[in-house]
Amino acid sequence: MGKERDVRVFITGATGFVGGHVARQYAAEGACLRLLTRQTSRLDSLAGIDAEMVKGDLREPEKLRSALSGCDALVHVAADYRLWVRDPKQMYAANVDGTRELLKLAREVGIQRVVYTSSVATMGFKTDGTIVNEETPVSLTDMIGHYKRSKFLAELEAIQAAKAGQHVIILNPTTPIGPGDAKPTPTGRIIVDFLNKKFPAYVDTGLNLVDVAEVARMHMVALERGTPGKRYILGGENLTLKQILDRMSAITGLPSPKRKVPHSVAMGFAFFDETITGKLRGKEPRATVEAVRMGKKMMFASSARAERGLGFQVVPVYPALRAAIDWFVAHEYAPAP
Secondary structure, X not given: OOOOOOOEEEEEOOOOHHHHHHHHHHHHOOOEEEEEEOOOOOOHHHOOOOEEEEEOOOOOHHHHHHHHOOOOEEEEOOOOOOOOOOOHHHHHHHHHHHHHHHHHHXXXXXXXXXXXXXXXXXXXXXXXXXXXOOOOOOOHHHOOHHHXXXXXXXXXXXXXXXXXXXXXXXXXXXXXXXXXXXXXXXXXXXXXXXXXXXXXXXXXXXXXXXXXXXXXXXXXXXXXXXXXXXXXXXXXXXXXXXXXXXXXXXXXXXXXXXXXXXXXXXXXXXXXXXXHHHHHOOOOOOOOHHHHHHHOOEOOEOOHHHHHHHOOOOOOOHHHHHHHHHHHHHOOOOOOO
């Protein structure tokens, strides 16, 4: 993209973990930024970024028309990312309807290029640890839980828009980690719980961890090099949960849990926690039935297409994991190990 001040980019989700890193990447390249923030958003993560802040909500997309006007590109990172939600309709309104209407508005105001941030959750994962890619067969019935279903349906909206001629590139990050996960995301919670010694046991599952900085870099590169309508997995290392915990143990000196529990036991705990904490107390449970059901599948993926087409780099995840741990400790999510 180059350091051209006249490139105007509208970014959604900039107050979130991935979106904040994306916004900083664009700012460093000299783009003129408009960032969507909600009325309730904390803006700490955007400190020092030269950008125009736009108040709005994905569930009221028509109000964003004037903010989108005059922009050269839309980078749609925002999503309702929760594994438990009291009212699923709100999640579908933001993730599916919001994406469809935002793409429609982008066409109507003449935005030339769009990057849509989907998720590796939309891929067809297996229980046997098979490494999947963008061509692995998958359908809506394979999606476990409202978050995955909503992202799958939103991705279909992006694919349909591209088929109709809109320049939409679809990025599918795996599990980003690094500094700045303020909420934190479900993955960030694994790190925080480990640091707080609240991880007495583990289940047999697997994730692909990726450095959030490399994910953010691809959000710039994809505008120039991506093929409209194509999905690009952005991943790093395929690791079992036990391997992730062992790496955190090596970094911090804290003990890694040795006890493996069956999925049936984890399911029982999740059902209890969801019932008591979620339904009766109205708070987000630490464990959810959907998360345990997802855990039966090994979320191992290949980033070969992104490597070939975008120049994506699969980098070791150790530095990003260390940076995430240091950030959580520095911001008092956990005591120094």
